[in-house]
Amino acid sequence: MKLNGAQYRSVWREPDGAIRIFDQTLLPWRVEILRLTDAHQVAEAISTMRVRGAPLIGAVAAFGLALSLREDASDAAMDATATMLAATRPTAINLRWALDMMLAGLRNQPRDDRVAIAERIAQDIADDDVETNRKIGEHTLPLIQAHAAKPGPVNILTHCNAGWLATVDYGTALSGIFQAHDSGIPVHVWVDETRPRNQGALLTAFELSGHGVAHTIIADNAGGHLMQRGQVDLVIVGTDRVTRNGDVANKIGTYLKALAAKDNGVPFHVACPHSTIDWRIAQGADIPIEERDEREITDVTGQAPDGVIARLRVAAPGSPAANPAFDVTPARLVTSIVTERGVAAASEAGLLGLYPERKAS
């Protein structure tokens, strides 16, 4: 993805095996590219969230394991490093999956070949993520193009951050937007600030700025009004989990935008890779919703005029807060789900149409 005119991925490997990442804890305030030269530095970068986003940390961990084999390619060292890396974010499914893929491909190989094999598998994991997201965007593109005939830019509303920083490149919801921009379709993105953690105002706006895509940050409260006044052509969001029937769990507030889209005849699209579809769960009501720290509501982090990152209380002293982190948008409000295989209706039949191999499961 582009940043100030240069092309980047969220992680890449240098010829000597060292890994380059953006320190995402400093974004959007400061762009700093870190060079990680051993697996301990990689583990630290994952656990302190210098890299975040499920697909990205899987790829970074795989590169980290490959890097460690340059020092010691024994089974014992390899297993110990994999265990250490897996422990950095214990609930991240992609992390475990990427490390297992590495170990399976390395286990029975001669030691002298292991560095080369590991670097190839890690690169494949990263490249596969890029290709998956590129295809998601490719399938999203016609949904955007459908609104390009009228005068002015295509106005797209998005919620939270589903861009390249959470993946190796492209992102999910933003992939089609970047590709539309690159192919010359004039697009303008309404960026929900996405309280309480402000990922929209901070990360999505940063990504769009870096790529040169026109955008405007709005309060989460404003989207419905903009739709009523005809200022939103379509909505595209990412998702944390899609259930078998097409219900969509995503960042808290997504459901409200889906209701407003329905009420105003605005298409509401959800973009995700196949790995986000949870075939074992029948419907969204069965998804447990994470309740996060109330200080995310009562306190805000930002940049002071002198450049220092600081924290303020923005709620009445002593008042408690509640902080459910996700909500579920019922399938009836979702126009389509876009994956690397194409565009599906938000229903079991629709999803099985893209993934017929799941019919038996």
Next chain:
Amino acid sequence: MKLNGAQYRSVWREPDGAIRIFDQTLLPWRVEILRLTDAHQVAEAISTMRVRGAPLIGAVAAFGLALSLREDASDAAMDATATMLAATRPTAINLRWALDMMLAGLRNQPRDDRVAIAERIAQDIADDDVETNRKIGEHTLPLIQAHAAKPGPVNILTHCNAGWLATVDYGTALSGIFQAHDSGIPVHVWVDETRPRNQGALLTAFELSGHGVAHTIIADNAGGHLMQRGQVDLVIVGTDRVTRNGDVANKIGTYLKALAAKDNGVPFHVACPHSTIDWRIAQGADIPIEERDEREITDVTGQAPDGVIARLRVAAPGSPAANPAFDVTPARLVTSIVTERGVAAASEAGLLGLYPERKAS
């Protein structure tokens, strides 16, 4: 209304004519009661928003004019003071209305009687506001009580601030909530923080705390999810303007909550005095929506750990923002409109049922 166990109004007059107000620019961080002893201090308090809220500034200005007559009760002085006070917030209708009421009642009275007359009219304006809001709450009470049979508290969601600080006492949307609490109905209020200006997290939470009403601050994004999970029994909001057909203009984001309420079978009530109904406007789409400074979105004011009130940027550097301040909730999403006269359906017929004298207009 109660604050730490003591009973208060938002403005009151002392025996020597001096006016007492809360300095609302310091709330919720510091409770400071100011004593205003001449009309210039009153004008300063209004123009710097130490007092705010249409009904409240009308009453404060009236007390201010009465105070000035103690020094000089001539027609010339009286007119000059009224002009000065009216200029403090030029678009505030109640301010102009209250001053006109004062001048009309004073103009042909002997100078020696003017102080007493002025103090009586000003007190009447304040008392009438209290009585109007008390009645709004009285009519709201049965709507709350209707949910009191089930176990646990009645869960009420509100958006923005429609409490006593914007009026002389009680407030509008909160009046019924305070009265329910006082009459022993267990209530719990979900307080939308109400970005971008956070009036919910700051003022509504402060008012509810002061009166001892159980409440929880939430991100504006969370209300739909809570309704889906059965955690909201009813919604009560205030309004800035109701049109003849029952459409409701209120703080940005109200429309999204009304959609979620409809989708989940949750009653959505709007509380306001008769003066908020704009009989000249046929429908909400005709209401111009104020666009406010984008820095309300990109920057946040709050209290630092050392107690200092400070300002932080909370959006990516360089990204623009848009800030529509109100939205319109269509009458079809409004369960009822509650005024000092009773409960009406949100329709022209419903409103005319309460105000038959408007039929000819």
